[in-house]
Amino acid sequence: MSSLPAPASGPAASDSSRPRVLVLFGGRSSEHAISCATAGAVLRAIDRERYDVLPIGITPRGRWVRVADDPDRWAIVDGRLPEVEDVPEQVLLPQEVGTRELQVIEPGSPAVDLGAVDVVLPLLHGPFGEDGTLQGMLELADVRYVGAGVLASAVGMDKHFMKVVLAGAGLPVGPFVTLRGDDYETDRDGVRAQIAALGLPLFVKPARAGSSIGITRVVDPADLPAAVAEAQRHDPKVVVEAGIVGREIECAVLGGRGGARPRASLPGEIVVTDAAHGFYDFEAKYLDEAAVQLSCPADLPDDVTARVRDVAVRTFEAVDGEGLGRVDVFVTPGGEVVVNEINTMPGFTPFSMYPRMWQESGLSYPDLLDELLQLALERPTGLR
CATH class of the missing domain: 3.30.470.20 (ATP-grasp fold, B domain)
Incomplete structure (x- = not known):
């Protein structure tokens, strides 16, 4: 199994111009700031001679907006977490298959054409970005994108x-128990028996979150209710894993x-x-x-x-x-x-x-970015 990828081929744009990359980040999940920090690093490293870059942010409310193409703006500095700010405008994806044109709309103003994009680089972590929802939207719009498809993302x-x-x-996966909704409250004895079989320590996690958000390490069964409650602040479905x-x-x-x-x-x-x-x-x-x-x-x-x-x-x-x-x-x-x-x-x-x-x-960081973009540009849209 080779460690190194094959050399990147030439640009796969629809014409002789540089492929246009929509760098998409932010989003509605609790990992909004981490997504912004990732985008800052990508904006700094992407080869501007090879790719035309269009940064678009998604606010915590879910609005798509144009944002600064400034890596420093999106860095985590001295504990300050970056955030995509809400503005009146809204960026729209192509509205029909066969077109790749983005538009910007603002209240009281005609739509403004942002031009076409060749591929989306979706740097979103967590729900509403990494979980197949965004990927489904891009599939509907018939737009290529980097990374896993709908099912694999979900x-x-x-x-x-x-x-x-x-x-x-x-x-091989470790032993685990899944709790949905109010399982812990409605069948506490049954749930406790299942969880007790896992031993200690336990890791209580939101089923659909990342960046270790909402996770608690439990070494005393008395702490389990609080750990479940903390996980459910982020997701009603909780996974309790045996410590390995x-x-x-x-x-x-x-x-x-x-x-x-x-x-x-x-x-x-x-x-x-x-x-x-x-x-x-x-x-x-x-x-x-x-x-x-x-x-x-x-x-x-x-x-x-x-x-x-x-x-x-x-x-x-x-x-x-x-x-x-x-x-x-x-x-x-x-x-x-x-x-x-x-x-x-x-x-x-x-x-x-x-x-x-x-x-x-x-494989260097810029070359890795190039490889991922080339993989996405090679991939056909639709079922494959």
């Missing part, structure tokens, strides 16, 4: 169905060219070094970099590295992934590789694990 976002699909494909003893290893996957199998990077490892963080939580990821050690490539025996990469590719294929995905696994003391999750739109700043793993595998 499965990758929902930790419950993700585990069901991966287990059905014969991949093992090293937290990640592997980056890129879609294959011309029908070839996906490609896996060298794995990386996350080690939380500050006891103030019980696990790799939101603060450790984005606000307290000194509390985390990110090792890439991970110090693993060659045979374990090969198994991690194989499991990562099989996980990507099991959900019908496209473009990119980051597969997170545990490597147990006995060398078993257990899948934790797949993230179909992983963090994408130069310091995020996904691009770092490809950097260590021989």
